[in-house]
Amino acid sequence: MSNFISSSIGKKVVMSLSGLFLVMFLCVHLGINMLLLFDNTGKLFNLGCHFMTNPVIKVIEPILALGFIIHIAWASMLTIQNRKARPVKYAVRNQKGNCTWSSRNMYVLGAMMLVFIIIHLMNFWAAIKLGEGTAGVMEHITYDGVTMENVYPHVVATFTNPIYCILYVIGGILLGMHLAHGFWSMFQSVGLCNNIWRKRWSCLAKLFAIVVAAGFSIIPIYMFFTC
C-alpha cells in the first residue's frame, strides 16, 4: 500500500470512502428528522434524539467528526493541487455542454455547506452539548420515567424564524446538488462502475439527491407553516 494515500487516485478513494461514511450519517440524520413530520407534540422526535445518545453512537460521534475533517481536508488538498495543475487560465471557457455545474463546483458547494453546518451546529449541537444554543437554554423532559433533552422546542423556534427556515431550505438544496455528483462519483472513484452501472449509479444519485434535498427542505417548510 506504499504511497497509496498520496497518489491522486488514493486521494480520490479517501474522498469516496469518507463521502460514503457521511452519506450513511445523512441517512440516519434524515430518518430522525422525518419524525418531526409525524408528531406535532415532538415526543417522537425527542425519543429519536435520545436514542442517538446510546453508547454506540457516542463512539461513532468522534469518528463522524473525523470523517468530516478528512473529507474537507482532502478536498482542500485536491483542490489546491488541481488548481496548481493549470497555472495559466483560459481567457474563454465554455463548459455548458460537457459537464454539470455542480460537478465542476463541488468544492464551492462543499464550502457553502460548511458555512451552513457551522450555523446548524450553533443552532442545535451547541444547545444539546453546551446547554445553550441560538434558541436559548436546553431544557429536559420526561417520558415514561425517562428524562431526556427536550430538543423539539429548539427545532420549532429555529424553523419558525423565516431566515433560518430559508437557510435550511437552501442547505438542503446545496446538499442535494453536492450529492447529485458526489453519490455516483463515489463509486466511480473506487472503480465500481462501468457504462451500465454508471447509468444506474447516476440515476440512483439523482434520486437520492432529490430525496435528501426534499426531505431536509420539507421539514422547515412544514414546521414554519404548522407550528
Place this chain on the structure above:
Amino acid sequence: MADKILKEITLKVWRQKDAKSKGKFETYKIHNISQGSSFLEMLDILNEQLVSEGKEPVAFDHDCREGICGTCSLFVDGRAHGPDDDVTTCQLHMRRFDEGATITIEPWRCGGFPVIKDLIVNRGAYEQILQAGGYVSVNTGGIPDGNAIPIPKPAADEAMDAAACIGCGACAATCKNSSAMLFVAAKVSQLALLPQGKVEAARRAKAMVAKMDELGFGACTNTGACEMECPKSISIEHIARLNREFIKAKLKD
C-alpha cells in the same frame, strides 16, 4: 453543393514568441472564407495574409488533417477542438461559424503542456507517461500464433474503444483539474482487457499513475468533461477500470 462564403471573421489569437516570453492576444480580420474549408485551412489563409504583410505567421500544430494523428490542438471559443462534438480541430469546418463571428483561439492550458510558441504546446509529458509502462513487454520474434489465445469479441471491442486514443491532450486541456486520467486510463484499460496485457497490468497501472502524478497533472473529479471533448469519444468507464486496476495493484503491495 457549392459552399457559402463568410465575408468577414474576426480572430483573437494567442501569440507567444517562445516558451519564456509572455504572450498576448492579437486580433486579426480575415475575409472570404468558404464554409466548406476546414478550420485549419482558414488559419492557412490567415498565415498567407500575415506572410504577405511581412508578419510572422501563427504557429500551430497540425499534420494529418484527417483527425487521426492527434497533432492539432486548439482551444477554440472556450472548447477543446472547438464547438463541434467528436472532432479534432482539423475536422472542424467553417460551416460551424456564422458571418461576422469573433473566434478566440488559445493553446492547451495545462501545467503539463507548456507553450512552445503561439498555439503550440509541448506534450512530452504524455510520452513520459507511456514510457513508464504503456506497453506489453514482448520482444520481436518467438511469438505464438495470433489465434493461439482466443479473445472474447466484447473484450476486444472494448479494448479497441480505449485504444482509439490519439494522444491529442484534449482531455487534460479541457479538464477543470488538468487531469490526464482519461489518457492514462485508455492505455491501462486497453491492455488490461487483453490477455496479452493482463500479465503486467498491476505494474503498469502503478507506474503510469505515479508518472502522471509526478508530472503535475491534477486529480480526476469525475466531471466527465474529458469524454465529451474527446475526439474519439473515449468513455470514462475506462477511468473506473484504471481506478480498479490501481486499487487492486496497491492492495497487493
Place this chain on the structure above:
Amino acid sequence: MAVLDAKIPEGPLKDKWSNHKAKIGVVSPANKKKLDVIIVGTGLAGGSAAASLAELGYNVTTFCYQDSPRRAHSIAAQGGINAAKNYTNDNDSVYRLFYETIKGGDYRAREANVYRLAEVSGSIIDQCVAQGVPFARDYGGLLANRSFGGALVSRTFYARGQTGQQLLLGAYSAMNRQIAKGKIKSYTRHEVLDVVIVDGKARGVIARDLVTGKIERFGAHAVVLATGGYGNVFFLSTNAMGCNGSAAWQAYKRGAMFGNPCFVQIHPTCIPVHGDQQSKLTLMSESLRNDGRVWVPKKKEDAEALQKGTKTANDIPDEDRDFYLERRYPAFGNLVPRDVASRAAKERCDAGYGVNNTGKAVFLDFKYAIKEFGHKVIEERYGNLFQMYQKITDVDPYNYPMMIYPAIHYTMGGLWVDYNLMTTVPGLYAIGECNFSDHGANRLGASALMQGLADGYFILPYTIGDYLSKEIQTPKIDTTTKEFEEAEKHVTDRLKALYDIKGTKSPDHFHKALGIIMWDNIGMGRTKESLETAIKEIAALKKEFYKDLRVVGDFTAMNNELEKAARVADFFELAELMAHDALDRNESCGGHCRLESVTEEGEAKRDDENYKYVSVWEYKGDDVAPELHKEELVYENIKVQQRSYK
C-alpha cells in the same frame, strides 16, 4: 550490373530468405551494445525497426519531425494489413500473396523481395497481437478478415477503420519500452536534413531542432531512412502536411540512387476537392469498396443535372445508373486494384459523367449494402468512416451516396535498395515507403502496412547485422571530423540561402503552384508532351522560387516557414526527376499511365520488351542530368502476362 548489385540470394525462390539468413554475418550481444544505429522516421517501418534493433542490443537514435513518434503518417492507414494466414480457408498461401502482389504491381517488382515479404507476413500479425493490438475478432474470439482490392481471397486483418493507428501504436509502445530502458534515444521535432558520408560509408546525419532552430550533428555506425514517401510533391495528397522527401533526397544527392521515381499511386476513393482553399485530401478507406458500389449516371443529361444541382443521386433510378467497374471488370467488380479503379473514374469524369459541381467525382453507394445487411451491420463495419465523411462534407452517407475522386496517395518509387534493404551507399538503409522495392508500379491495398512492418520487425534486424558484423572494430563515430563539419555547413548554407532570398511569396504559394503542374502533367495520364511541359514549367517555377521566396520569422528559432521552404526546395528537384523518369518510361504500367501506351479498351499496356527494368537514377550534380541505370527484372517463378481483372 557493375553499378547495381541487388544481392539476390541463390537457390529456389522459397529458400532464398532462409538460405540468406543462414549465411549472413551476425553480431554478438557483447558487440551489439558498442554499435550505434540512427533511424530517421518513426512510422511503421522506422518504429518497428527502432524497437527491434534496440531489443537486440544496438544503441538506437530515432528522429521524427512530429512531436511524438506516434504521430507518423502510418497512423492514417485505415483499412487493414495483409497476411497470408489462410485463416479463412479460402486457399490463400504465401505463393498466392506473392503472386497477387507481383501482378498487382504490374510486374515491376523484384520476385525475391516480394516472396520474402509474403513469407514473413504471418509473423507480423502474431507480433502485433502479442503487443496488444486490438484486431477485429469474431464471436469465437479468433481474428476476423476482410477483402481488399486486387485479391481473390480475404486476407486483410483490421482494427476497425484505424488499422494503421493501432499497428503504429503497437510499434510505438515497443519503442517506448526501449526508450525507458535507455536503448533508444528519441529526438522529436527534429528534421534530418543531410546524411554524412565518411570514407564512402554512411556515418551520421545532420538534423535541425525544430524548436530551437539549432543544427546538430549525430554519428552512428549505420543510418536507416524510414521517412515515407514523397507524395506531397503534388501539394494536394492524402499525405500529412509535414510528409516530405528531404532526407531521402539529400541521401540521393550524397550517392544513394533513386528507383522508379515516377511510380505514384493514385487512390480512387478520396473525398473530392472542395475548392482552392483546400490544403489536403482525405482518403476514404478502400475497404468501403467491399460493400459500396461505384456508379455514375448512364445518361449524360442526368450527369449534367447533378453537376448543376437540379437533380440528386436519389432521383436517378437503378436502371439509369452505370456501375462501370462491375460492367468493365466482372471478375473483380468494385474491388479492382487502385490504379485500375482510379483510371476508370477519371475516364468517366473526363467523358462528362462526373457527379458533383466540378464534374470531378463519382458515387460510392451503400444503399444496396444497407438493404442487404441492414443499417446496423454497415455502421459496425464503417461507422467511423461514415462519420468522418459526414464531418467533412456535411452529407450523411447512410442516406446519400458518397462522392469520391482519385487522389495522390503513395509513392511506390523510392531509394533503390538491394535484397538487404541497403542503398547504394554502404551503411545507409531505406525501409518502408522510403524504398522502392516491393510494390512495383502499383501497390495493393493493405500492403503498405505489411511492408513497413516486415522491413522493420523481420528483415532489417537480420540484414543490418551482416553489415554491422564488419563494423565491430569501428569506434564511436566522431562528429568533429571535417565530413561532419562540411555537412553541417552545407545544411546551414542551404537554409540561409533560402532565408536570405527575401522575396514576396510564401513557400506554400510555390508548393501549390508546383502541385498544379504535377497533377496536370504527371498525374493520372501522362504524355510525352505533358512531361516535357512539366519539365519546362517546373524549371521556370523553381527559378522564380529562388528569386521570390519569402521566409519570415527568425532563423534560429521555431520557424515553420523555413521548414516548409527547405522541403519545397527538395520537392522541386524531386519533381524534375519524376518527370525525367516518366518521360523515359514510354509504357503504361500500374500507376504510371502513358497515354501513348494503352489498349483499345483503355487499359494500361505494358511494354515488357523495352521496359522490364527498374529505373535507377544516379545524381551527377545540380545542373547535370542524372544518369539512368537499369536493374533488369527477372521472373523465374511467375509468368509475366498482361494484367486482367475482367
